[in-house]
Amino acid sequence: MTHTEELISAESAAEISRIPETGADDILRIAMDIGEGLLTSGAEIHRVELALETVCRAYGGEHVEVFCINSLLLASLRMPSGSYSSQTRRVKSISTDLYRLERYNSLSRRICADRPHPSEVDRMIREIKHKKTYPFPLIVLGYMLASGGFSVFFGGSWRDGIAGALVGFIVALLDRVRFDQVTQLVKTLLLAFCGGMLAHLSVMAGIGQNVDMIIIGSIMLLIPGLALGNAMRDLFGGDILSGSLKIVQSCMIAVMIVIGYALSILLLGGAL
Amino acid sequence: MTWERFLLGLVTSGISTLGFCLLLKLNPKRIPAAVIGGMLTNLVYDAVVLSFGNLLLAAFSSSLFMALYSEISAKIFRAPAILFIVPCAIPIVPGSYLYYTGYYLLTQQTERLAYYAKGTLQIGLGIAVGMGVASILIGIGFHVLRYLRARIHERV
Numbered sequence: 001m002t003h004t005e006e007l008i009s010a011e012s013a014a015e016i017s018r019i020p021e022t023g024a025d026d027i028l029r030i031a032m033d034i035g036e037g038l039l040t041s042g043a044e045i046h047r048v049e050l051a052l053e054t055v056c057r058a059y060g061g062e063h064v065e066v067f068c069i070n071s072l073l074l075a076s077l078r079m080p081s082g083s084y085s086s087q088t089r090r091v092k093s094i095s096t097d098l099y100r101l102e103r104y105n106s107l108s109r110r111i112c113a114d115r116p117h118p119s120e121v122d123r124m125i126r127e128i129k130h131k132k133t134y135p136f137p138l139i140v141l142g143y144m145l146a147s148g149g150f151s152v153f154f155g156g157s158w159r160d161g162i163a164g165a166l167v168g169f170i171v172a173l174l175d176r177v178r179f180d181q182v183t184q185l186v187k188t189l190l191l192a193f194c195g196g197m198l199a200h201l202s203v204m205a206g207i208g209q210n211v212d213m214i215i216i217g218s219i220m221l222l223i224p225g226l227a228l229g230n231a232m233r234d235l236f237g238g239d240i241l242s243g244s245l246k247i248v249q250s251c252m253i254a255v256m257i258v259i260g261y262a263l264s265i266l267l268l269g270g271a272l
Numbered sequence: 273m274t275w276e277r278f279l280l281g282l283v284t285s286g287i288s289t290l291g292f293c294l295l296l297k298l299n300p301k302r303i304p305a306a307v308i309g310g311m312l313t314n315l316v317y318d319a320v321v322l323s324f325g326n327l328l329l330a331a332f333s334s335s336l337f338m339a340l341y342s343e344i345s346a347k348i349f350r351a352p353a354i355l356f357i358v359p360c361a362i363p364i365v366p367g368s369y370l371y372y373t374g375y376y377l378l379t380q381q382t383e384r385l386a387y388y389a390k391g392t393l394q395i396g397l398g399i400a401v402g403m404g405v406a407s408i409l410i411g412i413g414f415h416v417l418r419y420l421r422a423r424i425h426e427r428v
Contacts, residue, residue: 042296044354098298098355105352134297142294146362149288153281154368161284172295212371220288220367226296228365229357232403258374265378 024061024085028077030118031055033125034108035066035073036089041101044230045069045242051108058111059118069242070094070249093184096226099133136176143172147217156213163208164217167198171221185256188222192260195222200268215261222257224250278318285314285363292359302355305345309360313338317364327391331398332405334364339406357403366395 035052043051049066056064056077063078076086107124110116116124147168152161174194195218202208227250235243289310293303317334321327342356369392376385 042354043352047352047354096296098296098358100297102299102302102351102355134294139295139297142291142296144291146288146291146295149284149291150367153284153288153363168291212375216368216371219371220362220365221295223365223367223370225292225362225365226354226358228399229354229361229403232400233354233357233407236404236407254370258370258377261371262374262378265375 024077024079024083025087026118027056027059027061027079028075028085028087030121030125031077032073032075032087032089033122034104035068035075036091037104037125037128038101038108039068039070039073039091040094041104042094042096042098042226042230043101043105044233044237045239046234046237047105048073051105055108055111058115070245097133100128103128140169140172143168143175143221147171147221149217150220151208151213151217154213154216155210156217157209160208160210160213160217163199163202163214166202166207167195167214167218168221170198171195171218185252188253189256189260192219192222192257193263194260195219196261196264197268200264204268215264219257219261222253224253227253281318282311282315286311289359289362292362296358298355298359299351302345302349302351305349306356306359309338309341309345309356310363312341313360314363328394328398331364331366331395332402335361335399335402336406337402338364339403340410343406343410361399364395364399366392369395 031052034055035048038048038051045068048068052066052068052073052075053064056075060080061077062080063076065076067074071091073089073091074087076084078084107121107128111121144165145168148161148163148165151164152158156164171191171194174191196215199208199211199214199218202214203211208214227246231243231246231250233243234240234246237243286307289307290303292310293306298306313334316337317330320330320333324330338360339353339357342353342360345351345356346353369388372388373385373392376382376388
């Protein structure tokens with residue numbers, strides 16, 4: 001018995017029959033909404049696939065096929081009545097939101113346990129999608145604590161910590177700016193360059209002492225920790241394709257970080 | 273490493289992990305567990321570096337610890353393990369090694385470049401293998417638990 005089958009036990013078949021049969025299109029759309037929500041919030045591939053399959057089976061899906069990579073979601077569903085649906089979602093950007101991820105995950109668990117009416121699930125999905133999880137000032141505080149903390153953690157002084165926090169503050173504001181015309185890689189390069197320039201300027205202004213420690217503190221903000229963590233879990237979970245894609249993506253982001261900081265060192269650090 | 277530096281490292285790893293919890297928008301109820309996990313992961317890393325002086329072993333053991341800690345926390349809180357993995361792993365990410373690799377590449381100091389590039393790879397590899405081994409161990413553990421539960425049910 002697979003994990004999904006365990007979640008939807010045989011005795012629940014009677015309960016499923018009490019829900020008026022909804023078309024395969026509607027059920028798959030709900031499942032795809034949850035899957036897309038999980039993927040864009042930063043979930044691993046196996047979790048997205050499992051959630052999609054579980055939701056479809058909870059509503060009586062007879063045959064479910066799901067395929068997911070970082071940027072694409074494909075699924076097909078056949079109901080006992082014979083109605084069939086196949087849908088695709090293209091995911092263009094992932095914005096990490098672990099609180100939202102947890103909410104989508106809880107929703108898929110709730111669907112398994114209670115099987116609420118599809119219209120009720122629709123309402124809950126809309127609520128999760130539109131509810132703000134964190135106020136922006138708290139996110140900025142996070143950037144400041146992480147950048148300042150790491151500046152001291154890697155051997156900097158308390159003054160470096162303060163300078164690191166200030167750099168983190170500005171990087172947080174810049175990160176909020178929407179760069180519609182550039183890719184994530186170019187955005188990372190720009191942020192790394194700005195972080196490096198600000199670190200040098202903070203030392204020139206007499207706030208910080210060790211430019212390298214301040215830069216390292218702000219490097220940590222840009223390192224693709226979630227992507228790497230997910231890549232490892234995907235790879236060892238058997239999702240070789242998506243794991244490899246994420247590793248390539250993470251390596252390219254690391255290269256962009258190095259180029260960004262290198263440019264700032266060339267301009268203000270006197271490396272030439 | 274002095275005791276003062278050791279304690280400073282512990283405190284700042286906690287502050288940095290807290291910062292990451294906020295910027296990754298972690299559920300506030302999960303933050304204490306994630307911060308403690310980040311500090312303990314850093315503690316394991318420092319302890320292995322001090323005892324054996326081996327970066328690969330330090331990254332491997334701290335990553336293994338971090339992944340197991342995250343899985344246990346996930347079970348306790350009935351939440352996905354990834355919520356704990358990312359913030360807990362942050363203190364062992366080789367940010368300083370990555371910076372110095374880029375810096376010495378730029379300033380063409382070959383010997384130092386080789387040292388830091390090797391360090392970056394060692395830590396990266398150690399983290400990856402540690403997480404991989406942890407996921408295999410956890411998979412086996414859950415399989416055994418499920419098997420035992422089924423056997424107990426059969427007898428009852």
